[in-house]
Amino acid sequence: MELASTQQGYGPARERFISKTFNHLGGAILAFTAIEVIFFKTGIAEVMAQAMRHLPWFLILGAFMLIGWLASRAAHTVESLPLQYAALGAYIVAEAIIFIPILYIANQVAPGAIATAGLVTVLATVGLVGIAYVSRKDFSFLGSVLKWGGLVALVLIGCGMIFGFQLGLFFCVAMVAFAGASILYDASNIIHHYPEDRYVGASLQLFASVALMFWYVLRIVMKLRD
Template sequence: MELASTQQGYGPARERFISKTFNHLGGAILSFTAIEVILFKTGVAEVLAKGMMTMSWIIILGAFMLVGWLASRAAHTVESLAMQYVALAAYILAEAIIFIPILFIANQLAPGAIANAGLITVLATVGLVGVAYMSRKDFSFLGSILKWAGLVALVLIASGLIFGFQLGMFFSVAMVALSGAAILYDASNVIHHYPEDRYVGASLQLFASVAMMFWYVLRILISLRD
């Protein structure tokens, strides 16, 4: 597929695609936020959190990684626009549920950490997207690095579950770096490679990377309050 980036700039169709993708990303973030607010205001989140917190954090981390992988697969394989919307909605809902325990703990142990983690994540995302857009560099070479790093992360999570050790601060910092690279990679693919009718799937992929960064930034902030 010919790259859309040129020295003169992107064509009108590509610009519309990029705009639609990032508008959908913003909509996904707002939808995720709205679901969490509803769950916490109604008390459903507390009930779910107490049930989920009986499980090992390693299991929750594994579920988080698995759902992210499924989202990536959907973003790359689903052709129908309607099915892309279904996949995006299902992923947002799944992430909202998976996030409940860590948000509940943050509310209890580290007031203000959620807002701070959200601000850090948004600023980092805007900065990384800006780098991809302004530099017009193709960061697709990061793909193989991200695959191997993601595999290593899954192995560490599985090992922690099997052998009973905790994944501490170093792991969280490494995962923030990994998620930053993923956002840069995804933004580059949006600019250069995604078909222009796949803006919903592209936004799903980006949202998965943004959610991963938010998760691990929040883990770091909670750890700093312990």
């Protein structure tokens, strides 16, 4: 999707778009949390965690990336607002499912780690969004850095799975920094470039970056509590 430039300024319509986008982000986070609570309270999480343990990680990651790509593309391209919401909802559910194994393990071996990681992620997200909003600096230059950084991360993850070596604490810290840059980049695009009728797609993009940060912050917290 080509992001529309909005160099002419920030009128009331733009501010309403920004507000809608961040409100939808908050709704997505709450929906993700509610789904996980339901999964764990009903025992579904334990069943799914046990089942997913036997699946190749590359298969899970590949399916997740495909769903994420399709949902993001749909949210950014379809004209129908209900279909945009359907794409956002599908992505939230996909994230909730992919998070089940790590949340299940964290709940078993590191009580309190989930709440700590969630708080750190929310505070970091608020801080980074605040920087983008208050400074009004255009961070679109981060796009190429994120593209190559993401490619390197995928190669490292792939090599780790193929050759059986562990990606340790420093990799997790690097991925938290990567996710932070993604949040800053997405927030900047929301403020400066996104078309004003695409607040659902914009919130999906930002939610994906927040979820990535939460994943690796949780891994760091778990490692520190070992």
